[in-house]
Amino acid sequence: MDVRRLELLRELAERGSITEVARATHRTPSAVSQQLRVLEREAGLPLTEKAGRGIVLTDAGRALARSAADVAVAIEHATALWDEFRNDPTGEVSLATFPTGGQMLLPGVMRRLEAVGGLTLHCSDRDPESDDFPALTSDFDIVLAHSASSAAANWQASEIAAVKLMTEPLDIALPPGHPLAEKEELLPEDLIGENWIGVPWGYPFERTILDISQAAGSPMNVVQRFGDTRVTEAFVAAGLGIAILPCYTAGGAYRSEIVLRNLHGIVSERHIFALMRPDRAERLAVRTVVDALRAEAAAVVAANVHRNPVPRERG
Amino acid sequence: MDVRRLELLRELAERGSITEVARATHRTPSAVSQQLRVLEREAGLPLTEKAGRGIVLTDAGRALARSAADVAVAIEHATALWDEFRNDPTGEVSLATFPTGGQMLLPGVMRRLEAVGGLTLHCSDRDPESDDFPALTSDFDIVLAHSASSAAANWQASEIAAVKLMTEPLDIALPPGHPLAEKEELLPEDLIGENWIGVPWGYPFERTILDISQAAGSPMNVVQRFGDTRVTEAFVAAGLGIAILPCYTAGGAYRSEIVLRNLHGIVSERHIFALMRPDRAERLAVRTVVDALRAEAAAVVAANVHRNPVPRERG
DNA sequence: TACGTCCATGTAGAAACCCTACGTCGTGAA
DNA sequence: TTCACGACGTAGGGTTTCTACATGGACGTA
Structure with a gap:
């Protein structure tokens, strides 16, 4: 029962095709196919079966793949222990993020990690609309994702390690001259009749907009939908509507042309997580980056505490 | 960080010399030395240092070896899951035992395992006097050992998995004509002044003899010391003294020439364990044998329940 | 001091292993 | 039918990792 072959099976379970596994592991499909064949012979039972042009795992294959994940975790844990012993969180860490989180x-x-020599962090941003963020953990060590619910359980279901980084309130963004800008805090019923600059279907904020309309007892009039908050901000600044924006990140180029107001009466916040494949989460270099992420997230929350003097609890 | 090399380091930690590791893994010492050298280079720190003619592990080496054990457990656990999936506890299992336990x-x-095809159990007995039983787990999948204390903790300290099989009372063996044979049960004070056929220094029963002398307030007169109970039985049968014997195993060829009597007033029993290296304990074939051991032990206790109607508790 | 033994380790070569290159086959879409 | 794609076979080469054998240091003994 060779570990390298097990790892290949685990990748196959995750990626679904031999060609993809080959690409991810920098091998030719033939090599992957041969190794899986050997594993199958060792196992004594078919692990895959044909399905159209490709293959799918059998029940047996999936069972073995799951155990392969445990082995991978143990191995990474061992090497992490070792790196700890040398106190040497060296290596390359890749990270994918949604835009505002990044x-x-x-x-x-990055500034915090400058102190750690030999650790390089490769960041890239992904489009929340087109990408399945949990699935990105196959290709990135760390994936930053946000969710409307604070439970880490929705990630855990898919056998992904999730570390909560912060909770960011969602504020109402108004143009400076807007009548509601007079008030310090807004309630759902204040927002009845407004034109909204919303988000594409399925974005986390969508749920908050629905919550508001439900609390206010009146449907919201969403006149535009943008995935990129900079466009939303431009529209709000231009007086074309109001919007929901994450309060720590909102503003940007339009900081002086947008007013943010707390929303009370309903829970309006997003939760930001670091998602990782469990074996990658063991790596010392990865854990070092996660620690930096946590520290930075805490610093951001602390720096903005004046905006939200009372932490709002769900209820 | 190659797993095979890790395993080699783990063996080195357990066996102490490259030559021994080579013998155990069916390799030449040169091969082991080379692999360890590669591991050392990967690790970036010395793992061994010279000590006289041989070598010893550095602190770093020991730390890495410990984590290697965890990896080995994970791998064996995976292959066990796999064997379970096939419902196929096939393979070879080696077992070492002390004589009376075997x-x-x-x-x-063996009779219980006949029903399981493809599983072969190789048994051999070891001399309790000359062998360190926990250390035998390096060379045997399962080691049967007995101990005066019922806590599994005394094995666990050395990172060995221990499964308790049974508790066997220790009885007083008398020649049939002995005056004490008239009594159904004996107390420590009944035994003052007797000549004893004892065990070599350090045997588990030794402690019970000491307990008796302490409870009776009088030193025991040990006239002979034998490791093999058959010799002890022969001496008792010949009227040369009385002895402590495990009650389920005592008798043998001398069953009609020896009388066994319960000892009350002090705890007199031995505890029989199956000891295993944690990774070997994961194997399905090994677990199957342990299950058979437990079942057989329970059957032995049940078959002898008339001898000890009331289970005696420590106190 | 000389010698034998034991253990680790170096070198050279052989064997095993695993990958790539390339070709074939079957499936599904145009 | 043709093309694209994915899996799988074969042949060959490169790498890895073993064995055989030699070297050298440490310890015990004559």
Whole structure:
């Protein structure tokens, strides 16, 4: 029962095709196929079966793949222990993020990591609309994702390690001259009749907009939908509507042309997580980056505490 | 960080010399030395240092070896899951035992395992005097050992998995005509002034003899010391003294020439364990044998329940 | 001091292993 | 039918990792 072959099976379970596994492991498909064949012979039972042009795992294959994940965790844990012993969190860490999360956290994280020699962090941003963020953990060591619910359980279901980084309130963004800008805090019923600059279907904020309309007892009039908050901000600044924006990141180029107001009466916040494949989460270099992420997230929250003097609890 | 090399380091930690590791893994010492050198280079720190003619592990080496044990457990756990999936506890299992334990349990175990095709159990007995039983787990999948204390903790300290099989009362063996044979049960004070056939220094029963002398307030007169109970039985049968014997195994060829009597007033029993290296304990074939051992032990206790109607508790 | 033994380790070569290159086959879409 | 794609076979080469054998240091003994 060779570990390298087990790892290949685990990748196959995750990626679904031999070609993809080959690409991810920098091998030719033939090599992967041969190794899986050997594993199958050792196992004594078919692990895959044909399905159209490709293959799918059998029940047996999936069972073995799951145990392969445990082995991978043990191995990474061992090498992490070892790196700890040398106190040497060296290596390359790749990270994918949604845009506003990267904007808010990553510059600070990079600065914090400058002190750690030999650790390089490769960041890239992904489009929340087109990408399945938990699935990105196959290709990145760390994936920053946000969710409307604070439970880490929705990630855990898919056998992914999730570390909560912060909770960011969602504020109402108004143009400076807007009548509601007079008030310090807004309630759902204040927002009845407004034109909204919303987000594409399925974005986390969507749920908050629905919550508001439900609390206010009146449907919201969403006149535009943008995935990129900079466009939303431009529209709000231009007086074309109001919007929900994450309060620590909102503003940007339009900081002086947008007013943010707390929303009371309903829970309006997003939760930001670091998602990782469990074996990658063991790596010392990865854990070092996660620590920096946590520290930076805490610093961002602390720096903005004046905006939200009372932490709002769900209820 | 190659797993095979890790395993080699783990063996080195356990066996102490490259030559021994080579013998145990069916390699030449040169091969082991080379692999360890590669591991050392990967690790970036010395793992061994010279000590006289041989070598010893550095602190770093020991730390890495410990983590290697965890990896080995994970791998064995995976292959066990796999064997379970096939419902196929096939393979070879080696077992070492102390003599009376083997005599009492192994024939029944072999019979129980006949039903399991493809599983072969290789048994051999070891001399309790000359062998360090926990250390035998390096060379045997399962080691049967007995101890005066019921806590599994005394094995666990050395990172060995221990499964308790049974508790066997220690009885007083008398020649049939002995005056004490008239009594159904004996107390420590009944035994003052007797001549004893004892065990070599350090044997588990030794402690019980000491307990008796302490409870009776009088030193025991040990006239002979034998490791093999058959010799002890022969001496008792010949009227040369009385002895302490495990009650389920005592008798043998001398069953009609020896009388066994319960000892009350002090705890007199031995505890029989199956000891295993944690990774070997994961193997399905090994677990199957342990299950058979447990079942057989329970059967032996049940078959002898008339001898000890009330289970005696420590106190 | 000389010698034998034991253990680790170096070198050279052989064997095993695993990958790539390339070709074939079957499936599904145009 | 043709093309694209994915899996799988074969042949060959490169790498890895073993064995055989030699070297050298440490310890015990004559």
